[in-house]
Amino acid sequence: MLTWGILGQLLWTGFAAATYYCLFAVAFSLVLKVNKIWNFAQAGVMVFAYYSLLVAFRHWGLPLVPALVFGLLVTLGVSLALERYAFMVFRDRNSSILTLFIFTIVFSEFSVYLMELVFGTEPQTLYPSLLWPVDLYAGIAISHWDLMAIAVTAVLMLLLYLFIHRTRYGRYLIAVADNENLAEIYGISRKRAYGVSISIAAVLITSGMYLFGTKAALFPSTPLQHLLIFAVIATILAGIGNIFRAGIAAVALSLIQAFSILVIASKWQALLAYILIFVVIIFFPRGFSLPRKLSGLVRPSGRSAAVALTDSAGD
Amino acid sequence: MEYLLTVMVLIGINVILATSFNLILGYGGLMSVAHPIFYAIGAYCSGLLAIHLQIPVPLSILIGAGIAMVLSFGVSxxxxxxxxxxxxxxxIGFQLGILHVINNLEFTGAAGGLTNIPVLNEGPSRSLVFVLLIAVVAACAVMLVGWIVEGDYGRAITAMRNDEEAFSALGRNAMNIKIVLFAIGSGMAGLAGALYAHYFAYVTPEQFGIFTSAALLTMVVVGGAATTWGPLVGAVLLTTLPQAITFLGLPVSIMAPLQGVIYTTLVISFLFARPQGLTGGTRGGGGLEAWSASAAFRARRRAE
Structure with missing residues (x-):
């Protein structure tokens, strides 16, 4: 029987599970906005992030902070190498969209196969046990993982918001996203902006993979076949270029998925995502529009770009 | 001998798949990666018709290809x-969605796959006859695509690919071309799937996933997209090369990912070193950069 307790539990579980989806969606959306690349290679970066964390935690037995730093360094290295030695090369060659698409998807597959070769095809977790202490509040089970995940995601989103809207480099990112040629005329380095955005994405990805790996086991193919698809749907739902809305869309999708268990058998839940991706692209290719008051996290990009260009001109 | 014949069957099937994929992607410029799902639809529909309705195998193969052709509307x-x-x-959504349905339905065999599919031919020289059949079908597929892209219709396809707006402004119907390309390409993929099912008598959903999309992309890219012979060269090369690894006697858990690593490394190398593929010429003469050679494409990229 459906009770308020069950509904509350589904809401909470969906919300907590949305944390890593939110991070992946924001990372994907940021690279799409600034670097202007549908970065399907993000799944490959996610694989590298996860397995570097796995080596640090399980093989070397490092404590939390050094392990996270190691994972972050590996992820940053892979991300920056992708930008410098792949995306930049294709941009300079004026390569077709298809070339970029094939490269990004094949890079992800390469990462999956490489990790299967090194670590095997079995799912692996970052800690030997995934059991977290659970507290009951008003009949709703809240695990310490839930609280940690929500706190980490909230802090990262706040920092990203402050970085983009309150720092000069953040404004440079928006300027490059709006018009890279005009930004360069004003002395903003396009290449540096690409590097910064993909580095921020690397931080979000590493954090997301840590959250995922402390809650569930990961197959090497999971990022490509599941996690990335979710990020892509959220990005499209939010409308291209709306970084924070992509995060909100990811939360909404996670909640839909959590509540869908009431009407759809669990084995059909993934189908919901595939139907959504198809329907959204065909009928809402520009995403859903929220009333202006509700989209307050997104500042009109033209104004930000103008501020950035003025800052830069003053340098 | 049987092993060699089986490899030749796989080569033939991959030639049909890569050639039909090239028609949609390389010549048509229609960036769909869902080609393996039509391969799956052909295989499953034909197999299920032969198993449950006892339809003669040749007829079920044709019906399987026809169903794949009709369902290509899902992407066109x-x-x-x-x-x-x-x-x-x-x-991708279309492909993974249909695959998820196949993966969860009882009558398709779910994740375990569809077994006991009636074979097309039996007897001591079964494989040899099948190789000859598949060689004829593959040759017909290459010639059909070559015939389509030559002449007036082929020029219309290229014009649509290079600048759809200008093409439509001239009063030509891009919609018809897209639907026809998807229908022919998907029908050929369905035919390949049905032939596969009635040779190996067993299909599983995991054979038609996103990794198969990448394998087909590899064949087209390495051989040379938008060229007649490129997909054929790519299919032959990329079906035979991984077989060499099987002779190393490695455990399956290592061999499968090793093949994947080799595949993907090859594609990445080609994307950087020779994007026009093995058979493509200079820019505009085939390969992935064929589209970017068009003036309209360059203008659009500059505007972006």
Missing amino acids: LPSLRVSGDYLVIAS
Whole structure:
């Protein structure tokens, strides 16, 4: 029987599970906005992030902070190498969209196969046990993982918001996203902006993979076949270029998925995502529009770009 | 001998798949990666018809290909509304969605796969006869695509690919071309799937996933997209090369990912070193950069 307790539990579980989806969606959306690349290679970066964390935690037995730093360094290295030695090369060659698409998807597959070769095809977790202490509040089970995940995601989103809207480099990112040629005329380095955005994405990805790996086991193919698809749907739902809305869309999708268990058998839940991706692209290719008051996290990009260009001109 | 004949069957099937994929992707410029799902539809429909309705195998093969052709509307209709990256993502959604359905239905054998599919021919020289059949079908597929892209219709396809707006402004119907390309390409993929099912008598959903999309992309890219012989060269090369690894006697858990690593490394190398593929010429003469050679494409990229 459906009770308020069950509904509350589904809401909470969906919300907590949305944390890593939110991070992946924001990372994907940021690279799409600034670097202007549908970065399907993000799944490959996610694989590298996860397995570097796995080596640090399980093989070397490092404590939390050094392990996270190691994972972050590996992820940053892979991300920056992708930008410098792949995306930049294709941009300079004026390569077709298809070339970029094939490269990004094949890079992800390469990462999956490489990790299967090194670590095997079995799912692996970052800690030997995934059991977290659970507290009951008003009949709703809240695990310490839930609280940690929500706190980490909230802090990262706040920092990203402050970085983009309150720092000069953040404004440079928006300027490059709006018009890279005009930004360069004003002395903003396009290449540096690409590097910064993909580095921020690397931080979000590493954090997301840590959250995922402390809650569930990961197959090497999971990022490509599941996690990335979710990020892509959220990005499209939010409308291209709306970084924070992509995060909100990811939360909404996670909640839909959590509540869908009431009407759809669990084995059909993934189908919901595939139907959504198809329907959204065909009928809402520009995403859903929220009333202006509700989209307050997104500042009109033209104004930000103008501020950035003025800052830069003053340098 | 049987092993060699089986490899030759796989080569023939991959030639049909890569050639038909090239028609849609290379010549048509329609960025759909859902080609393996039509391969699956052909295989499953034909197999299920032969198993449950006892339809003669040759007829069920043709019906399987026909169903794949009809269901290609699932991808060709989105292509009328969206293109480029959006079409890629819509096609991924279509592919994974149908695959998820196949993976969870009892009568398709679910994740375990469809077994006991009646074979097309039996007897001591079964494989040899099948190789000859598949060679004829593969040759017909290559010639059909070559015939389509030559002449007036082929020029119309190229014009649509290079600049759809200008093509439509001249009063030509891009919609018809897209639907026809998807229908022919998907029908050929369905035929390949049905032939596969009635040779190996067993299919599983995991054979038709996103990794198969990448394998087909590899064949087209390495051979040379938008060239007649490129997909054939790519299919032959990329079907035989991984077989060499099987002789190393490695455990399956290592061999499968090792093959994957080799495949993907090869594609990445080609993307950087020779994007026009093995058979493509200079820019505009085939390969992935064929589209970017068009003036309209360059202008659009500059505007972006």
